[in-house]
Amino acid sequence: MQGYDPKKIEKKWQIFWKEHNTYEPQESYTKPKMYVLSMFPYPSGRIHMGHVRNYTIGDALARYYRKVGRNVLHPIGWDAFGMPAENAAIKHGVHPKKWTYENIDYMRKELDNLGLSFSRDREFATCDPLYTRWEQGFIIDMWNKGLLYRKKAAVNWCPHDKTVLANEQVIEGRCWRCDTEVVQKEIEQYFLKITAYAEELLQDLDKLEGNWPAQVIAMQRNWIGKSEGLKFLLRFDESSAKKAESEGFEVFTTRPDTIYGVTYAALAPEHPVVKRLIQKGLLDSKSVAKIEAMQNQSARMRQQAEKEGLFLGLYALHPLTGQKIPVWVANFVLTEYGSGAVMAVPAHDERDFAFAKKYNLPIKYVIKPKEGELDTSKAYTEPGILFDSGEFSGLPSEEAKERIIEYFEQKGLGEKTINYRLKDWLVSRQRYWGTPIPLIKCPKCGIVPEKKENLPVTLPEDVEITGEGNPLELHPTWKKTTCPQCGSEAERETDTLDTFVESSWYFLRYTTPRKFWEEVPFRKEDTDYWMPVDQYIGGIEHAILHLLYSRFFTKVLRDLGYVDIDEPFKKLLTQGMVLKDGAKMSKSKGNTVDPDDIIERFGADTARLFILFAAPPAKELEWSDSGVEGAYRFIRRFYERSANAQAELQQLPKIEHEKLSKEEKYARKKVYEAVVKSKEVYEKSFAFNTLIAACMEALNALSEQDNPLIWSEGYWILTNLLEPIIPHTSWEIAERFFKRANFAPLQVDENALEEGSITLAVTINGKRKTEIEVGKDASKEEILEKAKEAAAKWIEGKEIVKEIVVPGRLVNIVVKG
Structure with a gap:
């Protein structure tokens, strides 16, 4: 018998699977289905160990479910738009399209080398015009339904390059390219009204309990951030109202029980009242400069920065006591939450307390513990009993919340309201390499959608990407068009869509075979059968935005009549990071391992076995060179021990278990324990390491007895169990020593397990x-x-x-x- 030659074996079977379309799903929808999906990759140029882990987990599950008789959809595609392609264009002078498609070709070969059982018929890149066409159609539908709208919003702006920067392009407040200090600039932007679905997105998380990691569900709930509280107008005193040309400003609080402890109010630097004071020249130049410095900080920077503020020379009146309250501007108040104004209660809020201490503002306690003494050296934030709170004194704080809200409503001072931390999704980007927003600016008709029959609106290829400005805005002819309503000269929208839009519906596109892609984005009969995705796999870093946007998009497409489902992903597995020397693998740390090198030295099956054996999927995986070598030795031993098997085994031999020796019984028991373990692992726990360990124990037990029938039965079963993990080796063994490759479901011989x-x-x-x-x-x-x-x-x-x-x-x- 020849020794184990992974290169030869793996190439042979990869060619076989490709030529025979082995892993294409059946278009007949009579069998029970299994839709296994790993989050698709960005074509950055090379796969990394995170990719290997993600796709190996998904592939093992897909292969298992084919064995047990499911119709399996296991597709792959490319999340192909995005900023890295433009960065490459700036750095290397290569067009984003060329860079992207060349990367796709290279990475596809790398994934093929891993023996992944993807459907190739359904592969696409999100930058393909045929994908863009349907996405733009959805955007037009959303515009017509009022779910897409336009308003002014602050962006990161580089004054030197005259361009909008993404958050990741801002390094310590400066442009990533020219090191110019970044400012906040208000420009017209497009938003999707995700807040219209906030309550449904929150409530439907209950449907995912038990099937999604509890951590992910908690993160989504916190991001949506539902809070109930009191909304009311904090009125200015007479002189302040004249100055601000306003009767007051709206505030929202989740702690109406603390309202008697208000000692100041704080406005966001962008608040209309603040802007009006600056416009009227009512603030000195030093104060204006300080406010503008706050405005030029992103929300993220302001949350991390030291608390800063400035008294505006205005006073509001406490709604219940009539006392004057100083009004400040503060960097910790964000326009993104509530109304961009807060009633500050330093005695009962840690942030307000720190600000009051810094600026020597009054601190008034109005809640005390039910037991023990009140510590006035810090903010008291726990429930308690109200005091110094008028007629509400003596009430428990939880009861007081409701009573005070009722009082405000009875007196017409305010109302109970629900607020969400979630804000509408800003989807416009001032960049080239993205899906063009299919809207047209007409001087007569305003902003109108392109006609669907004219889609897709494609990108011009004759652009120069320098990093200065938006290439679409600067293009001499591309944006010139005619209004689809009145025929007048008009201009195309030059903004492109956030790339999260593409990844918010790609899983629906996979459900329909390629031959229908010209006709529809996806067919109803296909989504009815395949959706929701049965098992979704990806990194925890996508736990919030990608998953939330995908859930939102699914609900919108349902309401537009495209699908009949509420949630896109039935089960979710978030795999842990791959570490080396205790740190996440990264080029900057110099601790990366090239998957190509591992495959070249040891073979794809070794990479697959190690990645599944080293740690449970949800845990972090510490890279180990010795672990890789150990995986290779096991596969080689497993392959070479096949010389002991009886060739041409057509069916499992009938074995009278009770007549076996102790060693023979023990060997069969270990084999069938692995069979039982496989069902639990593949269908529930995903603890592949325990299954691999069980197979290793079974192989050891088989080796310690010499009955050829026991060996052949056990060896065929182990080959079957390990096929999803080391498919090339398993197919080779099945063909060479058993003359078959039909890896079917295995029945458990209960006699082998029922030992005394x-x-x-x-x-x-x-x-x-x-x-x-x-x-x-x-x-x-x-x-x-x-x-x-x-x-x-x-x-x-x-x-x-x-x-x-x-x-x-x-x-x-x-x-x-």
């Missing part, structure tokens, strides 16, 4: 040394006695500190000395 005894591992200080066989009903004392007898040579002369029996699994003896 059980086998337990014996470990010393956590390290496995031997094993023992005991009766199923053996007492703890009997087990320990037998374990110490078996482990005598390892514990002799040492002090036994602890004895641990894990029922059905192991005995651990802790010793010292």
